[in-house]
Amino acid sequence: MRILVDVGNTSVKWQLRSDGVVVDGASGDLGALGSWLASLEQGGDYTAAVSCVRGEHCMSELRSMFRSATLIEPHFATSTSEFHGVTNAYASPEMLGVDRWLAILAVIARGEDSAIIIDAGTACTIDVLENGHHIGGYIFPGVALARDALIANTDRIRFSEHVAISTAPGANTAECVQSGVWLTLYAATREIIARAPSARVFITGGSAGELAALGVEGDCVQGLVFDGLDFWLNGS
Structure with a gap:
């Protein structure tokens, strides 16, 4: 069984896969992820992989969470210069967001x-x-970021109503x-x-x-x- 975790800038998502098939999953915050991990069967045959675009503090928290709940060490994906023939355009490949690199690998896998x-x-x-x-x-x-930047950095662009896209x-x-x-x-x-x-x-x-x-x-x-x-x- 594989535990896959995607920690983005504003949300956390996770899946449990068996032979490539999603059997469970949800989204929330780190606390919700911790509760879900704690609900898994103890001693199960799990492998865990994490994509995390946040800093080292978050990664350390995730390691502790996994060790406490599942007794396993998660694998943290990183962006590399090459993977199975796919090359990374960045001169410093680790600077490419790991979520972007993994999306590229997913397309190659397709x-x-x-x-x-x-x-x-x-x-x-x-x-x-x-x-x-x-x-x-x-x-x-x-x-949302562009809209918020306009409001935060101008004096007179103000509105409260929601309008259609x-x-x-x-x-x-x-x-x-x-x-x-x-x-x-x-x-x-x-x-x-x-x-x-x-x-x-x-x-x-x-x-x-x-x-x-x-x-x-x-x-x-x-x-x-x-x-x-x-x-x-x-x-x-």
Whole structure:
């Protein structure tokens, strides 16, 4: 049985897999993860892999949590210069976010060697894979982050109402901000996709559905980091 954990910037998700099949899983915070680990059968045949984009303090807390609940040492995935023939564009490969690296590995595991991977979360990352090589990527503020930055760093952009997602011109401040942040992300993703017309597009993350609804074409796939962890464990 494999315990797979994805610790992102704002949320924690986990899965239990048996022979590649998800048999349990949820999301929450570190406390909820600890409670779930404690509920597992003691002495079970578990292997654990973790993707963590937070700092060493969080990783240390996770190690203690696993040792206490399951008596096993988790494997922490890292970004490397190469894995099973896939190369990393970063000169300092460890600086590539491990969640991005694992999403790339997940796409390779699906048999794709040329792809664009859009992860629309707290930050929106876009990575480009060409003939099995990661050639680089882009990082944008996610929609909520961009909206919050406008409010925090201006005196007069203020609103409380919730408005529909749109890229059309707004008729009030809330609509203008909403359309502006979504149009920025929409236009950027469309431009990047246009530069690699033969690449298969994968869209994941919390805002994947909204991007697709706006017209960004691609396969909406959740759980790429988990799939990448599974693949990484097979070859590590």
